[in-house]
Amino acid sequence: xxxxxxxxxxxxxxxxxxxxxxxxxxxxxxxxxxxxxxxxxxxxxxxxxxxxxxxxxxxxxxxxxxxxxxxxxxxxxxxxxxxxxxxxxxxxxxxxxxxxxxxxxxxxxxxxxxxxxxxxxxxxxxxxxxxxxxxxxxxxxxxxxxxxxxxxxxxxxxxxxxxxxxxxxxxxxxxxxxxxxxxxxxxxxxxxxxxxxxxxxxxxxxxxxxxxxxxxxxxxxxxxxxxxxxxxxxxxxxxxxxxxxxxxxxxxxxxxxxxxxxxxxxx
Amino acid sequence: xxxxxxxxxxxxxxxxxxxxxxxxxxxxxxxxxxxxxxxxxxxxxxxxxxxxxxxxxxxxxxxxxxxxxxxxxxxxxxxxxxxxxxxxxxxxxxxxxxxxxxxxxxxxxxxxxxxxxxxxxxxxxxxxxxxxxxxxxxxxxxxxxxxxxxxxxxxxxxxxxxxxxxxxxxxxxxxxxxxxxxxxxxxxxxxxxxxxxxxxxxxxxxxxxxxxxxxxxxxxxxxxxxxxxxxxxxxxxxxxxxxxxxxxxxxxxxxxxxxxxxxxxxxxxxxxxxxxxxxxxxxxxxxxxxxxxxxxxxxxxxxxxx
Numbered sequence: 001x002x003x004x005x006x007x008x009x010x011x012x013x014x015x016x017x018x019x020x021x022x023x024x025x026x027x028x029x030x031x032x033x034x035x036x037x038x039x040x041x042x043x044x045x046x047x048x049x050x051x052x053x054x055x056x057x058x059x060x061x062x063x064x065x066x067x068x069x070x071x072x073x074x075x076x077x078x079x080x081x082x083x084x085x086x087x088x089x090x091x092x093x094x095x096x097x098x099x100x101x102x103x104x105x106x107x108x109x110x111x112x113x114x115x116x117x118x119x120x121x122x123x124x125x126x127x128x129x130x131x132x133x134x135x136x137x138x139x140x141x142x143x144x145x146x147x148x149x150x151x152x153x154x155x156x157x158x159x160x161x162x163x164x165x166x167x168x169x170x171x172x173x174x175x176x177x178x179x180x181x182x183x184x185x186x187x188x189x190x191x192x193x194x195x196x197x198x199x200x201x202x203x204x205x206x207x208x209x210x211x212x213x214x215x216x217x218x219x220x221x222x223x224x225x226x227x228x229x230x231x232x233x234x235x236x237x238x239x240x241x242x243x244x245x246x247x248x249x250x251x252x253x254x255x256x257x258x259x260x261x262x263x264x265x266x267x
Numbered sequence: 268x269x270x271x272x273x274x275x276x277x278x279x280x281x282x283x284x285x286x287x288x289x290x291x292x293x294x295x296x297x298x299x300x301x302x303x304x305x306x307x308x309x310x311x312x313x314x315x316x317x318x319x320x321x322x323x324x325x326x327x328x329x330x331x332x333x334x335x336x337x338x339x340x341x342x343x344x345x346x347x348x349x350x351x352x353x354x355x356x357x358x359x360x361x362x363x364x365x366x367x368x369x370x371x372x373x374x375x376x377x378x379x380x381x382x383x384x385x386x387x388x389x390x391x392x393x394x395x396x397x398x399x400x401x402x403x404x405x406x407x408x409x410x411x412x413x414x415x416x417x418x419x420x421x422x423x424x425x426x427x428x429x430x431x432x433x434x435x436x437x438x439x440x441x442x443x444x445x446x447x448x449x450x451x452x453x454x455x456x457x458x459x460x461x462x463x464x465x466x467x468x469x470x471x472x473x474x475x476x477x478x479x480x481x482x483x484x485x486x487x488x489x490x491x492x493x494x495x496x497x498x499x500x501x502x503x504x505x506x507x508x509x510x511x512x513x514x515x516x517x518x519x520x521x522x523x524x525x526x527x528x529x530x531x532x533x534x535x536x537x538x539x540x541x542x543x544x545x546x547x548x549x550x551x552x553x554x555x556x557x558x559x560x561x562x563x564x565x566x567x568x569x570x571x572x573x
Contacts, residue, residue, distance in 0.1 A: 023339055024290050026391070026417055031398050035410040045405045052402030052409060055395050056470050057557075062387035070554060098561065105554050118297035122304045122332065125295070129328035132321040134311055137328065141308040144295035177569055184573050185564025187472035188539060192556050194467055195543035197388045201456040201463075209457050213464025218532050224397050224465070231461035235454040243450075 001041060001084070006160045008040035010153050013077045017152030018145055020073035020111060023063060028073035030054035030100075037080040046090045047080050053097055054079065057189050060196030061104075068115075071107025073152050075100040081159045085167040094183035095174065101189070110151045118144050209234065275317050275357050277350055282433060284312040286426050289346055292339050301336035306346075313350055317357035327353070330364055337375035338382025343425040345374045347432020355436075381452050389459035390420065396466055471536030475523035477572050482519045489514040 038047025128136025
């Protein structure tokens with residue numbers, strides 16, 4: 001990697017680290033982070049595939065309440081750097097993904113460390129508030145954010161300066177049964193993410209829609225967008241039917257399109 | 268305190284500045300008071316505008332460094348309501364500290380209950396799965412689509428709900444029990460479950476390569492490679508035999524996967540997903556399951572099952 005590439009990779013890593021805590025722009029999602037690293041290192045194709053596969057695994061990783069999910073930021077940044085330095089192109093994706101999962105655990109511990117350090121940061125904010133010092137609070141907020149950015153940027157920088165041969169030798173020394181087996185495991189791991197999501201949403205009322213999705217997907221001609229349209233249509237129909245069933249007892253309200261109602265109120 | 272002389276109001280640009288700052292809500296997330304630092308950071312433009320003396324400003328800052336935690340996007344309507352309350356208070360209305368803290372705490376729980384399933388378990392997985400399926404074929408449109416759609420939806424949601432909260436003030440809590448957001452949640456989970464069913468079918472891959480049977484085909488049912496003429500004539504004969512329906516191999520190989528697919532395509536991925544759900548409900552950590560699946564993949568490959 002050239003010097004400029006390394007600087008840009010570290011910048012992407014910093015952004016991913018910041019987003020790992022903010023969860024707003026989603027720079028830390030594998031789909032975005034791997035793609036950005038692919039762009040700045042000139043290896044867009046393999047990184048896109050890596051981002052896509054890793055994203056499928058990470059679909060259900062979400063920070064709920066105080067619980068912290070496996071860290072998508074470190075997993076995607078570090079595995080993309082390893083993929084780029086390994087120089088095996090798309091063939092290296094399976095191995096990179098297998099490396100990514102332990103890294104997601106490592107990242108989880110790192111963010112817990114920073115979240116503990118932030119306790120000290122908010123105590124500084126308390127002191128600033130006591131004096132009515134606005135800029136004090138603002139500066140400490142930015143320091144806390146920067147700490148989360150460095151959490152990913154520092155490991156990324158370290159990976160960048162490790163010579164490419166060492167990474168390559170390490171990857172090539174892995175026997176075929178291990179890398180193939182890991183690729184097979186990667187195909188199954190996706191199920192864990194889906195299981196997490198289903199556990200959060202499933203009620204007896206919505207299970208039939210899961211069954212419908214499952215059998216509709218067997219029709220290969222339907223793209224994911226088409227399936228999305230079917231899903232939205234069914235949700236709207238279901239909501240309107242339940243509403244009109246309820247309206248029989250009393251006054252009907254709204255148009256049956258809750259989002260539309262919200263928007264109508266506002267424009 | 269000169270509020271009797273002139274009413275202080277938060278202008279659109281003040282509210283916009285709060286909206287922009289609320290992007291950093293979770294920046295100083297900590298195990299003591301969670302999102303308190305980011306919340307206070309977001310309120311600063313309003314506090315500066317509404318309160319003029321050092322004492323009032325200091326009291327307001329401390330008031331907004333109390334414990335707070337919710338799904339980051341649904342913090343926006345709560346910010347809106349809090350802005351309205353602070354504005355009333357600065358204009359002399361008897362709004363107590365406890366009232367402001369009460370509104371924050373009272374709204375953050377139920378709203379997180381809406382925000383988590385709608386954003387983390389429906390919108391993001393669906394957009395991400397759409398983007399990822401494009402990215403797998405090396406299409407840059409995948410990540411771009413995900414990033415743009417997500418952020419447009421998020422920023423619009425945050426601005427409009429903050430404005431909504433600001434306009435209706437405390438009335439928003441009544442509206443929440445009115446069921447509008449309940450409907451959004453239900454619609455989102457219907458869509459989410461439908462898409463999840465499709466994703467389990469399409470993207471969980473297990474392939475049992477183990478052979479169930481290997482049957483010798485009868486003579487004349489396959490191309491007899493050893494007895495073909497030399498050169499292009501042989502090629503010609505082979506292709507015409509193949510087009511005529513003869514098999515390339517002298518044996519019929521049936522793998523376990525072929526048998527399962529003829530039963531229900533995607534049955535094994537479905538069972539795997541249901542199994543994972545069970546383990547998760549028994550509080551097995553997702554990371555443990557992920558590592559176990561990798562080990563199963565490697566061992567299964569070594570013994571020739573997968």
